[in-house]
Amino acid sequence: MPDKSYTLLAQDGDARRGVFHSFHGDVQTPFFMPIATVGAIKGGVEAMEVRDLGFELILSNTYHLHVRPGEERVKAFGGLAKFMGWDGPILTDSGGFQAWSLAKMNQITEEGITFKSHLDGSPIILTPESVIDIQRSLGIDVAMALDECTDYPCSYDEAKASMERSMRWAARCKKHWQDTGADESMYLFGIGQGSFFKDLRSESAKILADLDLPGYAVGGVVVDFTRTHEAILPSMPHLPKDRPRYLMGVGTPLDILNAVELGIDMFDCVLPTRNGRHGKVFTTYGDVNLNAAKWKDSDQLIDEENDNPVSKKYTRGYLRHLFHVNESLGGRLATLHNLSFYGNLMKGICQSIDEGNFAKFKANFIEKYSSGNA
Amino acid sequence: MPDKSYTLLAQDGDARRGVFHSFHGDVQTPFFMPIATVGAIKGGVEAMEVRDLGFELILSNTYHLHVRPGEERVKAFGGLAKFMGWDGPILTDSGGFQAWSLAKMNQITEEGITFKSHLDGSPIILTPESVIDIQRSLGIDVAMALDECTDYPCSYDEAKASMERSMRWAARCKKHWQDTGADESMYLFGIGQGSFFKDLRSESAKILADLDLPGYAVGGVVVDFTRTHEAILPSMPHLPKDRPRYLMGVGTPLDILNAVELGIDMFDCVLPTRNGRHGKVFTTYGDVNLNAAKWKDSDQLIDEENDNPVSKKYTRGYLRHLFHVNESLGGRLATLHNLSFYGNLMKGICQSIDEGNFAKFKANFIEKYSSGNA
Numbered sequence: 158m159p160d161k162s163y164t165l166l167a168q169d170g171d172a173r174r175g176v177f178h179s180f181h182g183d184v185q186t187p188f189f190m191p192i193a194t195v196g197a198i199k200g201g202v203e204a205m206e207v208r209d210l211g212f213e214l215i216l217s218n219t220y221h222l223h224v225r226p227g228e229e230r231v232k233a234f235g236g237l238a239k240f241m242g243w244d245g246p247i248l249t250d251s252g253g254f255q256a257w258s259l260a261k262m263n264q265i266t267e268e269g270i271t272f273k274s275h276l277d278g279s280p281i282i283l284t285p286e287s288v289i290d291i292q293r294s295l296g297i298d299v300a301m302a303l304d305e306c307t308d309y310p311c312s313y314d315e316a317k318a319s320m321e322r323s324m325r326w327a328a329r330c331k332k333h334w335q336d337t338g339a340d341e342s343m344y345l346f347g348i349g350q351g352s353f354f355k356d357l358r359s360e361s362a363k364i365l366a367d368l369d370l371p372g373y374a375v376g377g378v379v380v381d382f383t384r385t386h387e388a389i390l391p392s393m394p395h396l397p398k399d400r401p402r403y404l405m406g407v408g409t410p411l412d413i414l415n416a417v418e419l420g421i422d423m424f425d426c427v428l429p430t431r432n433g434r435h436g437k438v439f440t441t442y443g444d445v446n447l448n449a450a451k452w453k454d455s456d457q458l459i460d461e462e463n464d465n466p467v468s469k470k471y472t473r474g475y476l477r478h479l480f481h482v483n484e485s486l487g488g489r490l491a492t493l494h495n496l497s498f499y500g501n502l503m504k505g506i507c508q509s510i511d512e513g514n515f516a517k518f519k520a521n522f523i524e525k526y527s528s529g530n531a
Numbered sequence: 532m533p534d535k536s537y538t539l540l541a542q543d544g545d546a547r548r549g550v551f552h553s554f555h556g557d558v559q560t561p562f563f564m565p566i567a568t569v570g571a572i573k574g575g576v577e578a579m580e581v582r583d584l585g586f587e588l589i590l591s592n593t594y595h596l597h598v599r600p601g602e603e604r605v606k607a608f609g610g611l612a613k614f615m616g617w618d619g620p621i622l623t624d625s626g627g628f629q630a631w632s633l634a635k636m637n638q639i640t641e642e643g644i645t646f647k648s649h650l651d652g653s654p655i656i657l658t659p660e661s662v663i664d665i666q667r668s669l670g671i672d673v674a675m676a677l678d679e680c681t682d683y684p685c686s687y688d689e690a691k692a693s694m695e696r697s698m699r700w701a702a703r704c705k706k707h708w709q710d711t712g713a714d715e716s717m718y719l720f721g722i723g724q725g726s727f728f729k730d731l732r733s734e735s736a737k738i739l740a741d742l743d744l745p746g747y748a749v750g751g752v753v754v755d756f757t758r759t760h761e762a763i764l765p766s767m768p769h770l771p772k773d774r775p776r777y778l779m780g781v782g783t784p785l786d787i788l789n790a791v792e793l794g795i796d797m798f799d800c801v802l803p804t805r806n807g808r809h810g811k812v813f814t815t816y817g818d819v820n821l822n823a824a825k826w827k828d829s830d831q832l833i834d835e836e837n838d839n840p841v842s843k844k845y846t847r848g849y850l851r852h853l854f855h856v857n858e859s860l861g862g863r864l865a866t867l868h869n870l871s872f873y874g875n876l877m878k879g880i881c882q883s884i885d886e887g888n889f890a891k892f893k894a895n896f897i898e899k900y901s902s903g904n905a
Contacts, residue, residue: 196852201575201859226827226852234830234848242844453600456608470616474608478570478600485575485859 162344162371163401163422167510171393171420174510177372177401179214179246180298180342181238186401186422187510189413189503190216190248191496192430195225196241199430200492201485204243210465210493211500213245216425219291219301220252220259224274224281228294236296248299248425250405251288253323253348254376257306265305267322285329293339300339301374302330304348309380316352323350324364331368346403348376353387362395372401375421379406389419410439410502410526414519417506429499433492436480440498443531445473447491452477459490465497536718536745537775537796541884545767545794548884551746551775553588553620554672554716555612560775560796561884563787563877564590564622565870566804569599570615573804574866575859578617584839584867585874587619590799593665593675594626594633598648598655602668610670622673622799624779625662627697627722628750631680639679641696659703667713674713675748676704678722683754690726697724697750698738705742720777722750727761736769746775749795753780763793784813784876784900788893791880803873807866810854814872817905819847821865826851833864839871 159178163186167174177184191198191207193215198204204215217237222228234240237247256263256270263272269284285303292300304323307316327347334345347365351357358375365373373396378385385407396402403423404416413424429439436447440460445452447459452473459476460468467490479487502522509518533552537560541548551558565572565581567589572578578589591611596602608614611621630637630644637646643658659677666674678697681690701721708719721739725731732749739747747770752759759781770776777797778790787798803813810821814834819826821833826847833850834842841864853861876896883892 195856195858196849197856197858197860199858201863203860203864221856225856226848230828230848233828234846240846240849240852242849454604454607472608472614474600474604475570475614475616478614482569482571482595482599484569484571484573485862486571486577488859489575489863490577 158341161399163399165398167513169510169513169515170418172417172506172510172515173420173422174507175401175422177214177422180344181244181246182213184213184246185507187417187503187506188212188214188423189499190214190423190425192216192425192427193241193247194218195221196231196237199427200434201489202492202496204241206493207496208245210497211504212496214298215243215245215247217247217249217295217297218252218255219249219288219295220255220281220283222249222295223252223291224276228291232294232296238296246298249292249295249297249301251292251301251303251348252283253304254306254406256283265322267325269303269326270305285326286333289330289333289337289339289345293337293343297343299344299346299372300334302327302345302347304350304376306377307350307352309352311352313354313357316350316354316357320350320352320357320361323348324361327365327368331370344371346370346372346374348374348405349388349392350377351388352377353381353384355387355391358388358391359395362392366395366397370400372403374403374405376405378404382408382412385412385416386419389416389421393420410499411523413502414506414522418515418519429495430492433495434488436476436487436491438491438494438498440531441525442528443526445531447473447476447487448480449477459494460498463494463498464501465494467493468497532715535773537773539772541887543884543887543889544792546791546880546884546889547794547796548881549775549796551588551796554718555618555620556587558587558620559881561791561877561880562586562588562797563873564588564797564799566590566799566801567615567621568592569595570605570611573801574808575863576866576870578615580867581870582619584871585878586870588672589617589619589621591621591623591669591671592626592629593623593662593669594629594655594657596623596669597626597665598650602665606668606670612670620672623666623669623671623675625666625675625677625722626657627678628680628780630657639696641699643677643700644679659700660707663704663707663711663713663719667711667717671717673718673720673746674708676701676719676721678724678750680751681724681726683726685726687728687731690724690728690731694724694726694731694735697722698735701739701742705744718745720744720746720748722748722779723762723766724751725762726751727755727758729761729765732762732765733769736766740769740771744774746777748777748779750779752778756782756786759786759790760793763790763795767794784873785897787876788880788896792889792893803869804866807869808862810850810861810865812865812868812872814905815899816902817900819905821847821850821861822854823851833868834872837868837872838875839868841867842871
């Protein structure tokens with residue numbers, strides 16, 4: 158078991174370079190986690206392949222794995238990492254977000270969340286205690302506390318009541334995590350809420366900091382990416398500097414740069430994999446929709462400047478053809494490219510903070526990315 | 532340009548070991564060609580990946596590429612191999628089979644085949660001459676002559692008339708292939724027909740042999756795999772020993788072993804890729820349907836005895852989960868396994884003929900494969 162969860166190595170403004178000490182070795186921060194919702198990287202990519210793309214930690218989902226194949230089955234296979242053929246650390250989201258985004262009807266009480274399975278309508282009950290148990294059965298490295306994703310927009314009073322309940326749930330998660338011995342083999346991260354109300358975000362961060370957890374997340378911002386900073390800024394002063402800070406579900410390359418600048422260390426987002434499957438790629442000179450007829454005859458490479466064999470090998474014309482004829486190879490190649498683009502972005506961010514020129518790196522990246530020359 | 536298309540190296544009974552001299556280097560026979568119908572290996576596999584699985588020649592389809600993206604576009608990209616990122620030889624089927632299997636309505640005249648596109652109903656006209664032109668534009672190594680795939684079952688008279696037309700088409704293909712200079716840069720293979728009538732198959736093989744082509748195929752057998760030998764046996768005595776013999780669209784591992792025993796050198800089949808996409812795998816001890824609930828808790832590997840990282844890494848339980856939750860990784864892994872299983876089968880066949888013990892190899896393979904221990 159690591160002595161501590163995080164070591165701060167350097168700062169450049171508020172941007173931080175550090176090391177997250179996982180149960181499967183050190184991970185350099187800031188980092189991005191590819192999404193393996195149901196125990197598989199989306200887009201037909203093997204977990205071990207993402208390591209070559211620069212990723213050391215992947216994200217999976219408590220709710221989805223609870224529904225299928227079930228945490229007891231995963232446990233019998235030796236845990237999620239072994240089940241899916243990965244030898245590194247895994248973080249699992251708690252399922253609170255899925256309760257909000259997937260369930261047609263859910264009922265939230267002080268006890269927890271009861272909602273109908275997105276598959277067969279059967280009732281799924283998640284409590285602060287049960288998500289700890291599930292995540293422990295999954296055998297993952299970082300468990301997220303159960304939280305309530307607040308509706309958006311919402312009133313101050315709604316946001317306050319929801320945040321306060323999430324904080325009570327975080328405390329229950331911590332207690333159960335310690336009572337069950339899970340704290341010896343699994344980190345627990347708390348998730349701040351409070352919509353975009355400054356004082357609620359501050360209050361939430363303070364409460365979480367008082368819980369003295371191995372890591373802290375800023376949650377609930379995917380409802381409006383443009384307001385992300387309104388959730389981050391009031392939270393940061395209250396979060397201890399010696400713990401990792403995780404912005405959940407974010408985002409585009411620009412969102413990530415902006416959040417790193419504010420001191421965020423960890424990211425996850427469906428964009429590189431989901432967009433890839435649908436033929437949308439992030440490139441050095443901006444976003445490209447490979448489905449567009451304009452690429453039919455194009456021998457331009459996916460992204461000549463992105464350091465990855467796929468990006469430099471295949472033409473946009475070939476990719477456009479693959480999406481046009483619905484060959485799954487298209488989704489895989491675009492996913493590999495997008496993940497590598499994100500991986501290279503994170504490497505560039507780490508290096509620039511090490512060298513004390515993050516601002517310059519960010520400006521250069523944005524200049525190219527926003528040039529409209531893709 | 533190679534001096535000749537084929538060198539016979541050794542025989543073991545009627546089973547042959549040889550070398551097919553392609554325009555992109557030598558290929559050891561007997562071999563199997565993975566299917567890249569529309570310019571991509573099915574199942575999300577890059578063309579260059581199949582080389583690592585033991586394949587040196589891949590198969591694509593004239594009809595499909597003519598419809599999308601069009602041979603002129605492929606030509607502008609530098610030919611099919613370059614377009615799809617492959618540096619080896621490619622064989623393209625002519626489209627006669629697709630006219631038969633895909634088109635809701637097609638009209639066959641002496642001139643050629645007019646049929647409605649499977650996509651938008653627009654008329655597609657394939658003639659012996661146009662398929663040569665299309666295949667030349669695609670820039671592939673081995674063009675197949677246009678043939679008519681005879682309905683099954685059919686009367687002797689129908690089979691005879693159909694075979695004779697296919698033979699006239701083969702002669703027209705040859706003339707156009709030579710007239711247009713394509714014979715300098717692309718092989719033309721003739722396709723024998725004649726349903727399962729012994730004398731028609733003999734007659735067809737004789738006519739093709741008289742055309743003195745770089746290679747010969749036995750076509751039209753996929754209508755009934757169990758009768759394949761009835762098409763092969765009467766053909767073989769008439770086919771010159773110094774040309775490769777290609778059994779089109781076949782088959783299961785046992786079909787391949789049986790055909791090699793009769794002297795076939797080349798194979799292609801949708802089974803490893805199509806079955807893989809649907810969760811059905813070929814293993815050392817027989818076929819396995821990974822969708823079956825019986826694998827839910829199985830930590831048995833896909834195929835411990837198949838020499839491939841995927842086969843020996845992932846459990847059937849994990850693959851069952853991937854197919855259950857509809858993750859595309861399942862299709863890719865099963866496809867990689869199946870292709871590697873076929874690749875290893877072909878390696879084993881080559882080696883056993885070299886060593887003069889093909890019969891023993893075949894018997895051993897069948898003993899395991901039919902054991903029911905999968």
